[in-house]
Amino acid sequence: MQRGLDSRLKVSFCGIELNSPVILLSGCVGFGEEYTRIKGFSNRDAGAICLKGTTGTARLGNPSHRLAEASSGIINAIGLQNPGVEAVIDDILPTLDFTETRFFANVSGSTVEEYIDVVRRFDDSSVHAIEINISCPNVKEGGAAFGNDPDMSARVVGACRAVTGKPIITKLSPNQTDIAESARRCIEAGTNGLAVINTLMGMAVDARSQVPIIGSVQGGLSGPAIKPIALLKVYEVYQVAKEHNIPIIGQGGIASASDAVEFLLVGAATVGVGTALFYDPMICKQINSGLVEYMDSMGIESIAALTGTLKLSGSVSGCDDRP
Amino acid sequence: MAHLKHPDSRSTIHMEDSIVISHHHYDDRQHVLRLHCPQCASHAVHGQFVHLQCDRSLLLRRPFSIMRARPDEGWIDLLYKEVGQGTMLLAKQAEGSVLNLLGSIGNPFILHEDKPIRILIGGGVGIPPMIFVAETIRQQYPSDTDMTYAFMGSEISFPFTVLNSELPVPGVTAHHAIEDMENISIPSRLASLRYLTGCYRGHVTELAEKFLQTLSPERLQIAEIFSCGPRPMLYATKRLAMKYNIDCQISMEEYMACATGGCAGCNVKITGPDGPAMKRVCVDGPVFDASLVEL
Numbered sequence: 001m002q003r004g005l006d007s008r009l010k011v012s013f014c015g016i017e018l019n020s021p022v023i024l025l026s027g028c029v030g031f032g033e034e035y036t037r038i039k040g041f042s043n044r045d046a047g048a049i050c051l052k053g054t055t056g057t058a059r060l061g062n063p064s065h066r067l068a069e070a071s072s073g074i075i076n077a078i079g080l081q082n083p084g085v086e087a088v089i090d091d092i093l094p095t096l097d098f099t100e101t102r103f104f105a106n107v108s109g110s111t112v113e114e115y116i117d118v119v120r121r122f123d124d125s126s127v128h129a130i131e132i133n134i135s136c137p138n139v140k141e142g143g144a145a146f147g148n149d150p151d152m153s154a155r156v157v158g159a160c161r162a163v164t165g166k167p168i169i170t171k172l173s174p175n176q177t178d179i180a181e182s183a184r185r186c187i188e189a190g191t192n193g194l195a196v197i198n199t200l201m202g203m204a205v206d207a208r209s210q211v212p213i214i215g216s217v218q219g220g221l222s223g224p225a226i227k228p229i230a231l232l233k234v235y236e237v238y239q240v241a242k243e244h245n246i247p248i249i250g251q252g253g254i255a256s257a258s259d260a261v262e263f264l265l266v267g268a269a270t271v272g273v274g275t276a277l278f279y280d281p282m283i284c285k286q287i288n289s290g291l292v293e294y295m296d297s298m299g300i301e302s303i304a305a306l307t308g309t310l311k312l313s314g315s316v317s318g319c320d321d322r323p
Numbered sequence: 324m325a326h327l328k329h330p331d332s333r334s335t336i337h338m339e340d341s342i343v344i345s346h347h348h349y350d351d352r353q354h355v356l357r358l359h360c361p362q363c364a365s366h367a368v369h370g371q372f373v374h375l376q377c378d379r380s381l382l383l384r385r386p387f388s389i390m391r392a393r394p395d396e397g398w399i400d401l402l403y404k405e406v407g408q409g410t411m412l413l414a415k416q417a418e419g420s421v422l423n424l425l426g427s428i429g430n431p432f433i434l435h436e437d438k439p440i441r442i443l444i445g446g447g448v449g450i451p452p453m454i455f456v457a458e459t460i461r462q463q464y465p466s467d468t469d470m471t472y473a474f475m476g477s478e479i480s481f482p483f484t485v486l487n488s489e490l491p492v493p494g495v496t497a498h499h500a501i502e503d504m505e506n507i508s509i510p511s512r513l514a515s516l517r518y519l520t521g522c523y524r525g526h527v528t529e530l531a532e533k534f535l536q537t538l539s540p541e542r543l544q545i546a547e548i549f550s551c552g553p554r555p556m557l558y559a560t561k562r563l564a565m566k567y568n569i570d571c572q573i574s575m576e577e578y579m580a581c582a583t584g585g586c587a588g589c590n591v592k593i594t595g596p597d598g599p600a601m602k603r604v605c606v607d608g609p610v611f612d613a614s615l616v617e618l
């Protein structure tokens with residue numbers, strides 16, 4: 001039988017107990033069961049799993065190609081293909097084994113009304129939390145169009161807050177001028193947690209055939225290429241979030257335990273893994289054991305103690321003058 | 324909740340450190356790679372593929388059809404052509420190299436009992452799954468002769484031993500065949516737009532049609548096409564199947580990230596009785612009913 005995870009990996013996130021700080025990210029693991037096809041992979045190794053972005057009605061998503069490899073990253077333009085909230089709740093959630101891990105819904109919409117509708121339906125479902133994706137770069141309406149505007153972000157979050165008692169995690173876009181301001185507005189509007197960051201907008205061109213590789217021309221860049229940006233965004237958001245005790249799922253290019261530690265140090269309470277799974281489906285196990293080794297070697301009692309403990313030497317000039 | 328039954332799909336794909344047993348290099352940057360991967364080899368069926376780490380420097384794995392599997396000896400063969408960075412790096416892997424793979428993945432071609440005349444149409448790097456199908460047919464129906472015919476097209480040299488065929492194919496005068504097919508008594512013929520001795524000069528679908536024209540209406544009714552190759556060839560194959568009103572299964576290609584059904588990156592449009600739907604090539608395919616696929 002399976003051995004449990006080291007108890008020092010346990011974290012509390014938005015009031016939910018997680019067995020590991022490692023969360024499998026939305027859009028990379030389908031609706032929770034896909035990776036269990038691989039022998040040796042277990043959902044128990046993940047603290048939580050974010051399900052694929054879900055909208056009010058079914059969406060077919062974008063035309064092919066939906067993927068392009070970039071240097072140390074990939075560009076995707078899936079376009080929120082999903083069967084619609086009703087099918088997710090009626091047909092998919094009942095098949096998930098909630099004894100293995102926690103499941104978070106991930107919600108998108110073209111209008112504020114659609115966000116409200118989907119969140120309201122998930123409120124009456126078995127998911128542990130609801131992640132609001134206001135940062136999807138791959139749809140024409142809603143998505144990042146909301147997330148890049150702090151007023152609009154706050155409106156969406158506030159509207160969702162009004163219709164659910166479940167924890168809300170707001171997923172922020174890096175494609176905006178002031179992510180910390182956006183985070184502040186979302187916190188004021190009632191979010192319980194923040195996910196930082198979603199993909200960065202990007203493009204790939206085939207020089208030989210002189211066409212864009214991605215069918216819908218542009219897509220979202222993820223993977224190690226975005227890690228330095230993601231670290232900074234988590235650091236910036238943490239300066240605001242810590243004052244309100246709002247936890248962050250740090251994400252963007254995490255592919256090892258040491259990457260995970262870096263995100264925890266700059267302020268993340270938990271860490272998300274997406275793109276790294278494509279190369280190494282067992283990455284979650286690796287990160288868990290790497291984190292335990294790190295705690296052993298550093299004499300740390302619990303992973304939660306690492307959050308925001310980055311050592312800054314002396315005055316940090318020209319870096320951040322926010323309160 | 325306590326008695327929740329997990330889906331049957333669990334633990335069907337194996338992750339293995341495969342070892343390069345041999346790597347043969349052919350003209351026009353084509354290679355045959357033999358990998359020792361006992362778990363994958365013992366589960367592999369015709370039409371499935373592996374998702375292979377070609378080199379540690381790459382973020383994504385690459386999908387390749389399984390051409391042949393020997394469970395008793397624990398190996399699989401892949402045939403691939405260098406087209407970009409991943410396959411170029413793969414070509415450099417020497418005997419003894421360790422390449423992590425996921426396999427075997429996907430739904431196989433279905434051999435219908437009521438369609439015993441099987442016509443295989445393969446093009447370029449779509450030939451490998453056709454070899455696997457042919458070998459499976461021979462294994463499952465050892466005494467069926469004059470029932471399975473293979474037509475292979477390529478615009479570069481064939482990475483196989485080619486010989487003069489002793490097995491006739493009605494309607495076809497070109498006489499060169501693939502030795503591996505000949506050895507299992509499956510008549511095969513080759514097509515190319517280039518002038519290659521013993522090959523039909525033209526498209527592989529035209530070559531296959533020469534044969535189809537010789538079949539009686541009764542025999543056409545019990546025939547089925549199996550195909551893999553570049554999109555234009557699949558399109559022509561689908562039209563050929565429609566023209567002769569015969570069933571047709573095709574294996575599709577699309578860019579892949581996860582190959583486990585998780586990312587929805589590899590979807591193609593399928594139009595079934597319930598209207599259009601997006602299906603994942605990796606786990607819903609790669610084999611689809613040609614009449615449902617938008618090509």
Ligand SMILES: Cc1cc2nc3c(=O)[nH]c(=O)nc-3n(C[C@H](O)[C@H](O)[C@H](O)COP(=O)(O)OP(=O)(O)OC[C@H]3O[C@@H](n4cnc5c(N)ncnc54)[C@H](O)[C@@H]3O)c2cc1C
Nearest residue numbers: 385386387388402403404406407408409410448576577578
């Ligand atoms: C189910 C399946 C079976 C396949 N079987 C074979 C086979 O038996 N032999 C063979 O030679 N090739 C096969 N291919 C195609 C093979 O996967 C590509 O040629 C290979 O991925 C190209 O990688 P690259 O880095 O050399 O090319 P690049 O063009 O540099 O690749 C860039 C990116 O695009 C992807 N890509 C490019 N072309 C294709 C393609 N045709 N299909 C899928 N992804 C692509 C790559 O995986 C990579 O992520 C198969 C593809 C699929 C989907």
Ligand SMILES: Cc1cc2nc3c(=O)[nH]c(=O)nc-3n(C[C@H](O)[C@H](O)[C@H](O)COP(=O)(O)O)c2cc1C
Nearest residue numbers: 025026027053076133198222223252253273274275
């Ligand atoms: C193929 C793919 C699909 C994605 N789909 C979604 C989605 O539906 N909803 C969402 O909030 N984020 C989605 N994302 C973003 C990821 O959840 C994650 O935030 C991002 O990829 C950064 O993490 P990574 O570098 O570890 O992948 C997707 C990412 C990828 C690669």
Ligand code: FES
Nearest residue numbers: 582584586587605
């Ligand atoms: S490659 Fe990810 S769903 Fe097929």
